[in-house]
Amino acid sequence: MKLTPTQFGGAVAVDGYGPGFFRVGGQVMQGAVLVTASGGTAWGGLDDRAPLLALAGQVDVLFIGMGADVAHAPADLVAALREGGVAVESMASPTAARTYNVTLSEGRRVACALLPL
Known part of the structure; x- marks a missing residue:
């Protein structure tokens, strides 16, 4: 599914998604991804906690x-992130991608970690 473009002030958004992939900043990425305003990277899933914990101080x-x-x-991942000052919201990946884009367009410090559909 293609997402509706909006203004991101140079930040990288999730452009679309489908079975097993996400399109981030115009680039198709297979599998799980971690997306911040500076770009998307491959992510190893819920057991790959280091990149998520490294977001402390960078995103809210x-x-x-x-x-x-x-x-x-x-719960232990959520607790560790909250301890680092990062609020966590879990939802289905399509909803997380759209919510990230809207919140990013508001100029807020956000990221999304997306497991594939």
Whole structure:
């Protein structure tokens, strides 16, 4: 699905998604991705915690897309991120991508970690 473009002031948005992929800043990325205002990178999923914990001090909110369904992120991961000052919202990946884009367009310090559909 292609997402509707908006103004991001040079920040990188999630442009679209489909089975097994996300399009970030115009580039198709297979599998799980971590997206910040500066770009998207491959992410190893919920067991790959180091890149998420490294967001402390850089972002205020992390949207975690749990794939096609709504699910909760692991409680210990959420606790570690909150301890580092990062609020966490878990939702389905399509919702997380859209919410990230809207919040990014407001100029807020956000990121999203998306598991594929």
